[in-house]
Amino acid sequence: MNRLLRILLVLAAYGFFKEFKPSEPYLYEFEHETLNISSEDLSSRVYPVWTYSYLIFLVPVFLLTDILLYKPIIVAEAVSYLVCWILFDLPIAKSVLTQQIIEVLYGAASATEVAYFAYIYVVVDRSFFKRATSISRAALQAGKFTSYLTAQLIILLHWGDYYTLNYIATGSLALGFIASLLLPMASWRVAYERRFPIKDGEMRKEEPSYGIFVKRLIMTLWKDTVSMYSNSFILKWSLWWALASCVDYQVQNYAQTLWGSVQTEDTQYNGITEAIVPLVAFPTVLLMEKVNVRWHLWGEATLAVLSIIDAGILLLSALTPSIFVMYGCYIVYRVLYEAMITIAQFNLASHLYKDSFGLLFGLNTFVALVLQTILTMVVADKKGLHLPIREQFYVYSGCHVVISVIFVGAAAFTLTRHCRNGDPLLREEEQTESSSVQEEIRVEEQEHF
Template sequence: MNRLLRVLIALAAYGFFKEFKPSEPYLYEFEHETLNISSEDLSSRVYPVWTYSYLIFLIPVFLLTDILLYKPIIVAEAVSYLACWILFDLPIAKSVLTQQIIEVLYGAASATEVAYFAYIYVVVDRSMFKRATSISRAALQAGKFTSYTIAQLIILLDWGNYYTLNYIATGSLALGFIASLLLPMTSWRTAYERRFPIKEGEMRKEEPSYGIFVKRLVMTLWKDAIAMYTNSFILKWSLWWALASCVDYQVSNYAQTLWGSVQTEDTQYNGITEAIVPLIAFPTVLLMEKVNVRWHLWGEATLAVLSLIDAGILLLSGLTPSIFVMYGCYIVYRVLYEAMITIAQFNLASHLYKDSFGLLFGLNTFVALALQTILTMIVADKKGLHLPIRTQFYVYSGCHVVISAIFIGAAVFTAIRYCQRGDVVEMDDEARTENSSVKEEERGEVEAEHF
């Protein structure tokens, strides 16, 4: 078994175990019914903390992920998740303060997930990016499907209670922590050579060290960010990533609250609903490897149409009195997001001229979280409008209408350019990416003169 295969297996195992949390589909019921925390406190005092802590932790994460070479951040994610579920199992979990601490830890775990998605691209060749993206995301879906299916069976057949689900999740997250320790540490020397290459036949001014690697990373951080977002292709997909993820986070965070507004004891099928999402998403993200679309030409139109569909789905979720229609809307919405975020991740990684994956993914997620923080403060927080849960979903639907309008405009602009210049559009974009890479390498060599 070669090293690459071992790394992929270890990464997939970690992804599986960290998402094997059978209690997730029933956290609202657990907190509300078992811990006796009111729905209002959960909606306005507990759940918003996740958004704020996620945003705060993400700043050091996207700055340090590339510097610390990914694995330490992945281990931090495993520790944070494990700490969350240990607290769930303790008697002190009944207080709002403890639940807020859990949300802080969950926010830290969510922020450090950036390293998981970035790590894969520094251990595989660019020719493997598409396959590696599908495999890593499929592992997450497999973990979710298996755990949510088990959760539904345990609750439906009365094999245990919500604490049973928590104990299983704690054990799985402990295995995830072990799996994170088994991931090989990436070499700073390899990262240095890939990040700051020199032309063939030339010699470096001095022997590099980890200190020099960190210093150069810090010095080029701002320039790397500017270079990434001045590439129109990266900017387009990053914009969608941020806007769509913002709404997706809100929907995921408050879906159970919406369901709880109409649920009875005979209609609690959260587990099977959450399980169906990865069941469909698992083969879907794997099939994304086979999708060959000229995203330079059709990307904006695809994103515009899907955003309109998402808007309709969320509007129906807020209007319907049927829990089963809500379940169906949630399934379709989440599968569409998983499919498109997989495509976005691959497209961004493929067009990135440097190994700044942690920086790019972190910045995109940071923008998404900043927008979600604003949305949460206005829509859900007690200090804002504190809208009823159904009205919140009308707002989320409107957000997707705005996203669609943005990309309709972008699609029209691309169509006009294409009609005027034909296939040159796509070639020009690719050429700009290559030219940016060359210029960045040349700039790196100039900066090396200072060391």
């Protein structure tokens, strides 16, 4: 077994175990029914803490991920998740304060997930980026599906209670922690050579060391950031990443609260619903490797169409009195997001001519979290409008309408400019995406140096 395959397997195992948390689909019921925390406290005092914590922790994460070479951040994610579920199992979990502490740790774990997605691009060649992206994301979906299906069976067949789900999750997260320790450290020397290449025939002015690597990373941080977002392709996909992720985080955070407004004891199918999402997303994400679209041309149009579909799905969720329609809307919405975020991640990684993956993914997520924080404060927080849960989903639907309008305008501009240049919109023989990306990167490198 070659080294690359071993790394992919260990990373996939870590991704699987960290997502194998059977209690997640029933956290609202566990906190509300078992721990006797009111729905009002959960919605306005507990769940918003995750957003604020995520935002605060993300700043040091995206600044340090590339410097610390990914593995330490991944281990920190594993530890944060494990401590979260250990606290769930303790008697002190019944207090709002403990739940807020758990949300702080969960926010820290969410922020450090950037390293999981960035790590693989440092250890594989660019030609394998699309496959590596699909595998790493598919591992997450496999973990979620197995986890949520297990949860539904345990609850439906009365094999255990919510505490049983927590104990299983704790054991899985312990295995995830072990897997994170088995990941090899990324080589700072390889990262240095890829991040700071020299022209043919030139000699380096000084012998590289890890200290010099860190120093140069810090010195070029602002320059790299400006350079990344000066690329219009990276800018548009980053904009979609931030806007769509902002709404997706809110939907995930408050979906169980919406379901709880119409659920009865006979209609609690949260587990199977959450299980269907990764069941469908798993093959969808893997198939993204085979999708060969001229994203520089059709990307904005695709994002505009999907955004208006998302708006309709969320509006239907807010209007329907049926829990089963809500479940169906949630499944379609989440699968569409997982498919498009996989494409966005691959496109962004492929168009970076420097290995600033942690910086780019972290900044995009940071912008998403800033927007989500504003949305949470205005819509859900007691200090804001504090809207009822259905009205919150009207707002989330409207956010997708705004995203669609933005990308309709961008698509019209791109396609019009393309036609004016005399290039056909459709070609009988397409240049492969990877070859066009490599040419674009080569041109950017020449312009940079």
